[in-house]
Amino acid sequence: MMAELSALEQLKASRNPLRVVEDLYKEALEGIPLSDEYIGLLKWYGMYPHINKDGLEDKKYFMKRIKLVDARMNLEQLKVMSEIGMKYAQGLVDFTTRQNVQFHYIEIKDIPAIFDLLSSVNLTSRMASGDGPRPIMTCPVSGIDDGEIYDVAKLLKEVDTYFDKNDDRFCNFPRKYKIGISGCKCHCAAHEVQDVAFTAFKTKNDEVLFDLTIGGGLSKSKQIATRANRYVKPEQVLDVAVACAEIFRDNGNRSNRNKARVRHLLNDWGIEKFVEEIEKAIGYKLQIGEVEPIIASYENRNHFGINKQQQVGLSYVGFATNSGRVAGEDFVKFYEICSKYGAGGVALTGTQNFIVYDIKDEFAQSLADEFEALGYPYKPNPFRARLQSCTGKEFCKFGITETKEYAKKVVVELENRFPDFKEDLTIAISGCGNTCSHPQIADIGFVGGMMRFDGERVEGYDVLIGGNLEGTSKSRIARKIGVKVPATGVVDYIESLLNDYKTDNLGQTRFKDY
Ligand code: SF4
Numbered sequence: 001m002m003a004e005l006s007a008l009e010q011l012k013a014s015r016n017p018l019r020v021v022e023d024l025y026k027e028a029l030e031g032i033p034l035s036d037e038y039i040g041l042l043k044w045y046g047m048y049p050h051i052n053k054d055g056l057e058d059k060k061y062f063m064k065r066i067k068l069v070d071a072r073m074n075l076e077q078l079k080v081m082s083e084i085g086m087k088y089a090q091g092l093v094d095f096t097t098r099q100n101v102q103f104h105y106i107e108i109k110d111i112p113a114i115f116d117l118l119s120s121v122n123l124t125s126r127m128a129s130g131d132g133p134r135p136i137m138t139c140p141v142s143g144i145d146d147g148e149i150y151d152v153a154k155l156l157k158e159v160d161t162y163f164d165k166n167d168d169r170f171c172n173f174p175r176k177y178k179i180g181i182s183g184c185k186c187h188c189a190a191h192e193v194q195d196v197a198f199t200a201f202k203t204k205n206d207e208v209l210f211d212l213t214i215g216g217g218l219s220k221s222k223q224i225a226t227r228a229n230r231y232v233k234p235e236q237v238l239d240v241a242v243a244c245a246e247i248f249r250d251n252g253n254r255s256n257r258n259k260a261r262v263r264h265l266l267n268d269w270g271i272e273k274f275v276e277e278i279e280k281a282i283g284y285k286l287q288i289g290e291v292e293p294i295i296a297s298y299e300n301r302n303h304f305g306i307n308k309q310q311q312v313g314l315s316y317v318g319f320a321t322n323s324g325r326v327a328g329e330d331f332v333k334f335y336e337i338c339s340k341y342g343a344g345g346v347a348l349t350g351t352q353n354f355i356v357y358d359i360k361d362e363f364a365q366s367l368a369d370e371f372e373a374l375g376y377p378y379k380p381n382p383f384r385a386r387l388q389s390c391t392g393k394e395f396c397k398f399g400i401t402e403t404k405e406y407a408k409k410v411v412v413e414l415e416n417r418f419p420d421f422k423e424d425l426t427i428a429i430s431g432c433g434n435t436c437s438h439p440q441i442a443d444i445g446f447v448g449g450m451m452r453f454d455g456e457r458v459e460g461y462d463v464l465i466g467g468n469l470e471g472t473s474k475s476r477i478a479r480k481i482g483v484k485v486p487a488t489g490v491v492d493y494i495e496s497l498l499n500d501y502k503t504d505n506l507g508q509t510r511f512k513d514y
Contacts, residue, residue: 046128091328174252324352401448
């Protein structure tokens, strides 16, 4: 017997959620209020209602995520985005772990103007969220990194355009569907935690193939992806990405959202049946691929500093933010500095950092110095480079603890206490068990919740230790170690861990044996 569809499933089935935008315009232009039931469908345009002080949805303001198809904003896009940040988002800009920009304080009345601005520079927020293909994770330096294996930019756009143009087929999945396509030597698309991912490598004969991995993901039902033991040729990537999407759409669990990700289907079926279904859908066999390519470790997946591009005479520079938040005024400066030096634009990394690309070699140092003076170092210390934080209860309805501004203070305090710390350390702070900042793959992770401390109920964190990404065979999900610290004690706790780390020479083994 078919399980009964949930209310949300019935709503999604009643109309393409991407058409809700028509109602949105009615509210914005004619003042006809959007009915409550459709507010949840605004996610398909990357919009989530803010939370008021009582923890309830505040429908006056929305968070809005903008999709950057290849993780990049060229100069004119950067100009428009910085204008939106200042004019409509109260100067609050976040860079996400999925290489997108998130604005806050967006009002529905401003949506038509914002959409006009975005489309004037070929940007969109369609499918920035919702139950369908999410923005594809990729290398921020595709086509420019000197040592890259394969330029995946064209492939990525092909897959994204296919989903976008056929939105009636791809707008109503059981839940989100996250893809990664990477071709650089750093593997920055984090394929181990994507629903479906394609990771480029070169064979002994210099042929480029993609290793196919399926069913990774974090949050409560976390697991590292499984290798499909199949290699995919570049010209087959679109077929396989579409096949996997349709398999998930048609077979994923629609009665229980907690079991509705690709990994749940994979766990039910096993990898061989999943591959059989892919091959049935594409109509040909994929090449057997028994060996996993060599994969970079998580802490090395970055492109900081001044780097030569493939294009002679051009450089790119990688910078760190503090916990992914960028002041609106700074975002405007990003545009001004890039324009001053004739840079091509800004690309976002999956670690809430960014890269400025297509800078003439002779200007790279001056540009790097100006960004550094603004507070965005190009040779960051480990805390600024690798501490990630989620949106938290400031704006997120699931948030239990305030994370973003808090994480920024944690970074500064750690910098003060450990000015000479050089180890590659990853830290992540999340405001609830959905773990959007990826504490489960960090060396030290903090997952927010309430706790009793000194007789009071306060914000605190469960501590996770020992996560890492390094391919499907060596990656580790961090362990919850049974320690809970109040928010006020997190820096002291990290300090004690780092002192142990130095004393016990745990740098040899990272935190895995802690
Ligand atoms: Fe919101 Fe929780 Fe995700 Fe943070 S981890 S953004 S609080 S859902």
